[in-house]
Amino acid sequence: MSILVEDCPRCGTQKIAFDVRGANCCGFIEAFNGGKIPEYEVYCVCRECHQTTIYICDSKDRGRDLSKIDWNMAFFQLTDMADIKRTVTPADLDVGEPPEFLPQNINDAFEEGAKCLAIGCFNAAGTMFRLCLDYATKDLLPDSSEEPNQKIRRSLGLRMKWLFDNNRLPEALRDLAECVKDDGNDGAHEGVLDKITAEDLEEFTYLLLERLYTEPQRLAEAKARREERKRSRP
Ligand SMILES: [Zn+2]
The missing domain is CATH 1.20.120 (Four Helix Bundle (Hemerythrin (Met), subunit A))
Incomplete structure (x- = not known):
């Protein structure tokens, strides 16, 4: 089982281990050179509160697809494979855009x-x-x-x-x-x-x-x- 050690945003416990349960490729971002970098959402469960946090990550090795890894059988930490960018929050929900040209x-x-x-x-x-x-x-x-x-x-x-x-x-x-x-x-x-x-x-x-x-x-x-x-x- 692969783990991640982070502060838990759900229960507030600091430097707690999360079990990494899976990764999903959720899209691509533009690289400086015009190429596309896959972005992943990684499902992690806190060992203290057993609640889930989803982390947005890039693969450290661009050629490696994080969604193809069997995280239950892995012996490395998530941070060995991925750069963690942030957690998914309510700000990621789809919200209505205002009309154009407003003050x-x-x-x-x-x-x-x-x-x-x-x-x-x-x-x-x-x-x-x-x-x-x-x-x-x-x-x-x-x-x-x-x-x-x-x-x-x-x-x-x-x-x-x-x-x-x-x-x-x-x-x-x-x-x-x-x-x-x-x-x-x-x-x-x-x-x-x-x-x-x-x-x-x-x-x-x-x-x-x-x-x-x-x-x-x-x-x-x-x-x-x-x-x-x-x-x-x-
Ligand atoms: Zn927690």
């Missing part, structure tokens, strides 16, 4: 919301998507000397209703905005968002941000390309 603060908030959603932190996800909507809709309000009043300005739900009523948000999205209004500030304050509500909120946020930022930018780029073609015409 940096909205882009960051969306990415954080999508990560929270992927690991089942629905209230945290909801808070981040609402923050995106908050940033995006504040910019659409008229000068503070004009309508609407402060109460409407401060509340995301009321502000969005006002923006729809005054044609400053696309009417086609009004029905989908229910997920924002109904859950009001509850998501942030009472901790009641479930998976479906958080997903509704993510979808609505995505569509609204796409309308507000992505589409205008795409149109501007298409227009610029057309101008360019016009200029190069003989």
Whole structure:
């Protein structure tokens, strides 16, 4: 049985032996010379807590396929064969990408919301998507000397209703905005968002941000390309 000695991220025991149970080639990364280096995920069980950690590794000898080794019969340590890079974490989960061309603060908030959603932190996800909507809709309000009043300005739900009523948000999205209004500030304050509500909120946020930022930018780029073609015409 091959072993690995590492700190266990599951139980916190330091310098503990793990049994190496198997390796899987999970993909390839580009080398400097343009070649492809296989990357492996190695399944290791802690002898203290008996829980599993997956380590991402490269083969020390490029020609050697770690997934073909019978680790139960091996007499060497994992580190004799492989360079350990890191463990697999929830950050490796597939998460939704934000729409293109968002301002940096909205882009960051969306990415954080999508990560929270992927690991089942629905209230945290909801808070981040609402923050995106908050940033995006504040910019659409008229000068503070004009309508609407402060109460409407401060509340995301009321502000969005006002923006729809005054044609400053696309009417086609009004029905989908229910997920924002109904859950009001509850998501942030009472901790009641479930998976479906958080997903509704993510979808609505995505569509609204796409309308507000992505589409205008795409149109501007298409227009610029057309101008360019016009200029190069003989
Ligand atoms: Zn452990």
